[in-house]
Amino acid sequence: MSPRKLGYVVPETLREASEFLREHAEHARVIAGGTDVLVQLRRRPERGGADGLRWLVDISRIPGLAGVSSASGTIRIGALTTHEEIARNPIIRKGAPLLAEACASVGSPQIRARGTIGGNIMNASPAADTIPALVALSARVRLSDLGGTRDILITDIFEGPYRNSAQPGEVLVGVYFDALPPTCRSAFVKLGRREALAIARLSCAVVIERDGAGRVVRAAIAPGACLPMPAQVSSAEEILAGKVPDEATVDAAAREVAEEMVRRTGVRWSTDYKKPALEAIARRAIWRALGVNVE
Amino acid sequence: METARDKAAKDGPQDEFSIVRHRAKRVDAVEKVTGRAKFGADLYFDGMLHARMLRARFPHARIIRIDASEARKVPGVVAVITHEDIPGARTFGPVKRDMPVLAFDKTRYLGDGVAMIVATSLEAADKALELVRVEYDELPAVFSPEEALAEGAPVLHDHAPGNIVNHHKVRKGDVDAGFAASDVVTEREYRTQFIEHAYIEPEAAVAVPNPGEGSVTVYGSIQNPFTARRVVAEVLGVSLNKVRVIQCAMGGSFGGKDDIMSCMCARVALAALKTGRPVKMVNTREESIVEGYKRHPYVLKYKVGATRDGKLQAMEIRILADGGAYASMTPFVTWRSVVQATGPYEVPNVKTDVYGVYTNNTYAGAMRGFGSPQIIFAHESLMDELAAELGMDPLDLRLKNGFRPGSVTATGQALDDHAVSLVEVMQKAADAIGYREKRKAYSEAARRAGTKKVRGVGLAASYRGVSLGGEGVDATGAIVSVQQDGSVYVYAGLAENGQGLRTIFSQIAAEELGCNLEDVVFMDTDTSLIPDGGPTVASRSTTMGGNAVRDAARKVRETLLAVAGEMLGTSCEALKASGGRIFVDGDPGRSLSFGEVARAAYNRGELMAAFGWYKGPKVWWDEEHGQGRAYFTYVYGCQAAEVEVDTETGKVRVLKVAAAHDVGRAINPATVEGQIYGGVAMGMGYGLLEEVEMARGVTRTRNFDEYLIATSMDVPEVIPIVVENPDPYGPYGAKTIGEPTCELLAPAIANAVCHATGRRIRELPLDLEKVLLGRSLKAARGKRGSEQA
């Protein structure tokens, strides 16, 4: 397939970007690291490729979109921050270690050095590694448009596999969440077919907060690569809530994650595999978030 | 573990050699790592046009009409070429001439080319592709050998009414008597998958018309320039000397740039002659995977009988090979399979039948291993299964039956003129991995319940015929040409494919001449400069081509020593040449530099170039009785793997591999190890990850997001064990290393996984689903990833 002829614009402000994106609507698309967009351009338009695309809008010159910061317990990650930066960032490693793990598991060094968290969210792949972590952190995303900005829950940005709910003109500027307190532990466990450059076959992000007695005060469990829409599995979280988890409790919660997946997706060609494997992945993630390494 | 000899072979400066057996740096390393090497797609010529293929819409259909009138109108389109434009042969093929350059009567798989657009830009060509109207009459199709052999199955080729490409057999003794004499008889079925060569560089070729009528030069990523030349000449209907094929730097081949490149070369040559302009074609990765031939999937039924103490009595084997749409190398690939199907074991009674079968899948052909990885997966899985039934250790069973000096193979060949080192390689690989201890320790660990991750060890062994064997003519040539300043050109009929041939041939030339390696330049392979020396296949380059280079270099050395003898006032028998100097043996003070001697020889009008030729020792094959001296010599190899299996997810991690290979003589220990590392990585992909998924002829895995090969993070510690038992035929005793390295690991892993989990998996690859569930889920899966491309 020949390379497609595309226009390339490099706005210097969010306003310029939004104006251009509004004007060209479905003919224009943001490019951040390009690790998803450029792959999609290879596909024929009629087979899910970037149909009708004429413009790429490079947002890398817009100031203020990259980097990690924290203020009064809230961590902000700019949309253009790369997986590599997030994985190494001390604020993240302390305040959201599961996200550092998720970013460290993405692709390969080359992909982590280019791919951004904004691209990972907006591409909305069911197998995106940062998404379960952000869901478990109850993160909010900030979208900017000509009229200003709006914040929505991470789960509300998804409309389905590879579909986000942003309006033409909207640019994701960042993602926000509360830093996990010292009473919290977290884990991100990913199963891929190989040790690098492996899209998640399954993953699970877990955050657990416990009181002084070891009782679970808060649990968030978000599996990846297996639900129609990114979400927490509250029925499994409830199993842990208020308990000092023992083996039976953890097993029950993990089993519930797998059973909930089947309820949400129905039985598919892959269910025979995914159900037991997700149960194992969820169990490992829960134990790790309880401070026990069971692998 | 490492013996003194292994260590000496690793460490460098050796006994009688000064360049051979040294870890010389690859002569093409710098140009490759600096990006200066020119690959096919890097070539540009003035006025060059671009060609793109329209491929088949149905895996099996009759072509009623091709209407390119609209496509021709697209601005920038210079020509639309179909089968009607072919002046010469419309079909080609190494054994059966059954493959169309451009489909004319039917399409038989989705990679078939139906029309070629030639345009001034790729954009114009792409636009025109959409406008070619092809009217088809879709035909019923077959997608597995079983379907193809069923009664009343649709027929792909008129010349093969039962869809059989070929049937090879081996007959030895009386299998019924053998089974009757057995205490244990085990029957098993194994299956292997389509796999892709996955070279980093997709196919590329450029044809440039020459001034003479009907004459053309073709450049490209061509594994076998002489094969390509023959196909181009036949398709153009011109004599061989009108076609010049020049090989570019190769971004890998692994056997995969043979037929497909002959076809691409013929296509661009047609286009160049039709338009009178240079024409270039480069496949995308997706096209490469859809069009390119694959390693054959096999269905292998094995029946083995043994006495209670583990002595093999009989084997009966029936194999179906999915050859896909065209015969390609299927007859030769399956011939190697039939010869080696019983593995490196003494089996008194053998009955083997191997069938190559046409289907409407992508065709299968040559790939590193060439019919051995499939049968080795089967016979080495079977040996472990039989050992389990006999209550024996798998290694002991192998040692009990393995070839020894003088053993007779299934084809009746006595192994009596080379070192039969099977026992040596098995013991070395087993020791290096700690087989005996771990075999015991891990079984006990597994019995302690509760562990989610379990470990196992397993191994696999093979013997392999060197070079082409009974497949055909086995001879090749080289030219060594010394210049007046002492620098050297080497030309060879065999070609660099990335395997390191330039380095090995340069080392041999320098060793024989006594010059320095830096003084040798290996020239690109150009069919107009050197006689046809057959294809670069079958791991034959070092053995065959190495002998030819040596022959040529020795002839030149004689001339130079005669001149030097006169200059030093001594007989040439008293002289030695080494390290860039020619000197009196035992009196190195009396010496001349290689360059001084070359200049003197030049001034005296001596011929300082020579042609070398080597014809392989005699082999024979009796197709009727399935017996013969199949290959003139064999190599022996054993790989052992230690694995960890996650019993909750099915994930297998290979922790360590020990690979022991008898290479005869390591001309360059570093490149031998390189072959071992690469072969192990490929073998690991075959065992755990790789599978070209085809659903009713449609390739689902079209890029490397879906077709997974092992990454550097997956490949474990590899312990290369280079065993050297010099062979009477090869140069300095050297044999083969390229293919044996990639044929052993898949069964070694399967055996290790079975040791760890107790579950035997008889179908490759051992992916997550199969290891967890014991069965594949792929057949039922939905669309994803690159499939949409």
Ligand SMILES: Cc1cc2nc3c(=O)[nH]c(=O)nc-3n(C[C@H](O)[C@H](O)[C@H](O)COP(=O)(O)OP(=O)(O)OC[C@H]3O[C@@H](n4cnc5c(N)ncnc54)[C@H](O)[C@@H]3O)c2cc1C
């Ligand atoms: C070889 C390879 C391996 C990979 N491995 C993984 C992996 O292991 N795990 C994983 O999760 N992903 C993986 N990916 C996918 C990809 O790298 C990630 O999703 C990455 O985070 C995308 O970021 P990007 O900046 O490159 O996005 P881009 O390709 O630039 O953009 C992706 C999408 O998001 C939109 N977009 C980007 N930024 C914004 C913004 N600020 N506002 C609005 N829209 C925006 C773009 O328009 C586009 O639709 C892999 C990709 C490749 C090529």
